[in-house]
Amino acid sequence: MILRLAAALFALALLYPLAGLFVPVGAWRWDRSATLGAVEVSLGLTAIAMGVVVLAGTPMAVYIARVSPRERFLWQGLLLVSVLLPPLALGILISLAFGPHALGAVLARLGLRMTNTPLAFVVTQIYVSIGYYVLGAVAALDAVPRPLEVQAGLLGQNAWRVFYRVTFPLARLGFAVSLSLAWVRALTEFGAVVVTAYYPAGMPVAIWTSLENFGLPAVMPLLVLFLAVSLPLPWLVQVFAQRGPSRA
Amino acid sequence: MLDAHVVKRRASFTVDVRLRANAGEACGLFGASGAGKSTILACIAGVETPDAGHVVIDGLRVFAPSLPLYRRNAGYLTQDADLFPHLSVAENVLFGLAADSRSEPETSRWIAELRDRLGIDAIWSAPAGAISGGQARRVALARMLARKPVLVLLDEPFAGLDRPLVRDLLRAIAAWQRALGFTLIVVDHQADVLERLCPRTVVIEEGRTVQDAGWAQLRSAPATPLLADLLRPL
Numbered sequence: 001m002i003l004r005l006a007a008a009l010f011a012l013a014l015l016y017p018l019a020g021l022f023v024p025v026g027a028w029r030w031d032r033s034a035t036l037g038a039v040e041v042s043l044g045l046t047a048i049a050m051g052v053v054v055l056a057g058t059p060m061a062v063y064i065a066r067v068s069p070r071e072r073f074l075w076q077g078l079l080l081v082s083v084l085l086p087p088l089a090l091g092i093l094i095s096l097a098f099g100p101h102a103l104g105a106v107l108a109r110l111g112l113r114m115t116n117t118p119l120a121f122v123v124t125q126i127y128v129s130i131g132y133y134v135l136g137a138v139a140a141l142d143a144v145p146r147p148l149e150v151q152a153g154l155l156g157q158n159a160w161r162v163f164y165r166v167t168f169p170l171a172r173l174g175f176a177v178s179l180s181l182a183w184v185r186a187l188t189e190f191g192a193v194v195v196t197a198y199y200p201a202g203m204p205v206a207i208w209t210s211l212e213n214f215g216l217p218a219v220m221p222l223l224v225l226f227l228a229v230s231l232p233l234p235w236l237v238q239v240f241a242q243r244g245p246s247r248a
Numbered sequence: 249m250l251d252a253h254v255v256k257r258r259a260s261f262t263v264d265v266r267l268r269a270n271a272g273e274a275c276g277l278f279g280a281s282g283a284g285k286s287t288i289l290a291c292i293a294g295v296e297t298p299d300a301g302h303v304v305i306d307g308l309r310v311f312a313p314s315l316p317l318y319r320r321n322a323g324y325l326t327q328d329a330d331l332f333p334h335l336s337v338a339e340n341v342l343f344g345l346a347a348d349s350r351s352e353p354e355t356s357r358w359i360a361e362l363r364d365r366l367g368i369d370a371i372w373s374a375p376a377g378a379i380s381g382g383q384a385r386r387v388a389l390a391r392m393l394a395r396k397p398v399l400v401l402l403d404e405p406f407a408g409l410d411r412p413l414v415r416d417l418l419r420a421i422a423a424w425q426r427a428l429g430f431t432l433i434v435v436d437h438q439a440d441v442l443e444r445l446c447p448r449t450v451v452i453e454e455g456r457t458v459q460d461a462g463w464a465q466l467r468s469a470p471a472t473p474l475l476a477d478l479l480r481p482l
Contacts, residue, residue, distance in 0.1 A: 154293065
């Protein structure tokens with residue numbers, strides 16, 4: 001009973017910042033077009049970024065999960081660099097690396113601008129989230145017993161069918177959790193995005209500019225909407241993943 | 249039908265064994281634990297890659313170079329059933345069959361025979377993760393035989409099972425081997441198990457063949473003291 005009470009206090013303390021939603025800050029100001037525009041930018045461009053993360057990250061995760069421990073150590077070390085880079089530093093580095101004095105010159109000739117464009121927004125989101133996805137997906141693949149994949153091969157299934165029929169179904173919850181982490185990481189990213197793509201403003205940047213320009217009454221509706229659209233999907237995935245071992 | 253020369257370095261010795269078996273022949277690999285028997289079988293199956301040598305199955309060279317597992321027409325069963333836990337028993341058994349072949353009358357009859365003979369009818373729709381170890385072993389046998397492989401490799405698949413079940417499975421495998429004509433290679437360190445399935449046995453000690461003969465000869469003139477000891481009743 002005492003332990004349960006302690007756990008409840010822990011959870012209460014953890015969720016306490018949400019009480020801020022009920023603190024009086026004056027009449028909330030609802031700028032419908034700016035708010036919905038930010039939601040649209042965030043959800044739309046994050047969805048595109050997640051598509052790229054899955055398409056590029058899944059084969060990489062499969063490769064890393066199958067190589068020798070020494071080679072895996074190398075790849076995971078490199079991926080960790082992207083995960084551990086401070087967001088603001090990553091944003092500045094992306095701006096420089098894709099700027100006019102580097103790759104940006106080539107991209108400009110192709111008509112692609114890497115500052116304050118949807119492309120810059122998506123590329124930044126990919127950089128901040130793909131490491132989380134790949135490292136999580138590798139862990140999910142590690143949890144699939146190798147002898148099952150061998151048996152599937154011996155039963156006449158080629159590598160793709162082994163992945164589709166055995167590996168992925170057994171690892172799918174791990175993949176979902178990894179994707180939800182990447183989703184949250186990308187959707188809530190501020191430090192890197194504010195450097196590379198101040199425009200189009202996604203939700204984090206819109207919240208920041210509202211706070212700077214109009215104060216808390218303008219921020220609160222945006223904040224509520226931000227929580228409402230960013231939390232449910234990863235929250236449900238995480239809760240589902242905690243329920244038990246995967247079964248397809 | 250099977251022509252194999254397996255060379256594989258192990259921690260304390262190098263396995264270097266030649267093994268030939270004709271179509272429909274049953275051949276045992278016998279020896280003490282750690283002699284290299286399982287390594288030979290794993291290399292033939294493709295689960296391990298030999299360091300040198302060759303493996304030819306039914307005229308197809310599967311090593312060297314090493315062919316992917318799915319190109320080898322071989323079934324491989326160990327003491328781990330390795331059922332797919334996210335699938336039902338039925339889905340496990342039918343796993344290796346092409347979707348269009350499952351409805352063919354001959355395939356349906358064969359699957360029904362496997363279900364009936366191996367006593368897995370009652371658990372046919374059960375999740376594979378929810379059945380007992382003995383049942384799982386029978387399902388794994390059915391799954392392997394469902395495709396009718398030309399070569400069947402058994403690596404101590406009966407370890408840990410009770411005697412009546414082992415006797416029953418041995419009878420079933422022997423009958424199917426005669427009926428289907430697959431080549432059978434069995435690894436076991438229990439002589440009585442091998443004797444029921446394989447008239448001919450290759451004896452392995454520290455990765456080398458020390459004798460290749462029928463059971464009568466093995467018992468009457470064992471090639472090494474260790475073999476004589478292994479064949480002595482408890």
